[in-house]
Amino acid sequence: MLRVFSVAYWAFIGITCVVFFAGAVVVWLVTLPFDRRRLVLHLYSSAWASFYVYVNPLWRLRVIGRARLPWHGAAVLVANHASLIDILVLFALFRPYKWVSKQEIFKVPLIGWNMRLNDYVPLVRGSSASVRTMMDHCDRLLTAGSPVLLFPEGRRTPDGSLQPFKNGAFDLSVRHQVPVYPIAVHGTRAALPRNGVILREHVSARVEVLPALDPADFPDSESLREAARQAIANALQQD
Template structure:
């Protein structure tokens, strides 16, 4: 039964994505002269993603700690990554951030094209030149006032355990003296296998936005990174019950 529902779900996504992209293209054209940070388009993209959560009867997503995310101003957001659907649930933040995402995602029909329209940041994992270009693009975005969202583990966890964090997000936060906001994503790890398309079970996901960290309070990038990782790990270990 799950296999049938899964295939129906992916088929619905395939059918509706061209329609959503047409809307995104229209919004991009209309707002291009006055919305340089593409805030309106990003909010539309959030609604696009959340639609795929709402229509799935097996998924439930809650968000707490929104008060820690300002609507305006630069910040670096750092979230754990356990499942493909982390991307969908984090769009439910409805804040005008820019994704840092692997280059392969930008090649996807409609979804990837929309990522290009939004000005999200592409990254080839393990490619030093691409990493440097990504950091430069993120620096420009932060200077313009746009938050950027990273998965500092670099890839999805295979077993649900938090992987070591890479330095990039934390280096940017210190360099630009902007808040570092840790985000703990609960309950998505078992929703979808890393290699496969069959949804595994009901998902009660919880996006927990933790208190922002001031990089000036930490002596080094490494200390900021390690403390942020520990805060996310502690939050995952003590999942809220309400």
């Protein structure tokens, strides 16, 4: 039954993406003259992604600490990455930010096109030139007052354990003197295997926004990085 349900669910996503993307184009065109940061389009995209979480009878999602995230001003958001559906549940934060995501996602019809409309940030893993381009793009976004969200592990965990964090997000925080918000994503790996698309039994996931870290309180970006990783690790240990 799970296999049949999974096929039907992914087919439902594929079909409804056509409708949602058409709506995204309308939102983009209407708001383009006055919404340079594309806040309205991002919130529309958040509703689009969250819809697929809340209509799935196998999934339950709670968001804890959303009020900690700012509506205005630049910030760096960092989250652990255990599953493909991390992207869906993090959209449920319903706060303005720009994703940093692997470039392959931007090539996916409809979804990738919407990511480009939103001015999200592509990254080619393993390419130093792409990393520099990504950092420059994030610099522009932060200067304009837009938060950015990154997975500092760089890729999904292969075994469920929290992987070492890369420096990029924390270099951005120190350079722009903006806070880092660690975000612990719980339970998503149980919902969908790393190398598969067959959904599993009922899963309760939650997104937990942890207290902000001020870069001024740390001597360098490496200590800020480790503090953020430890905060997420401590939160995940409560599962």
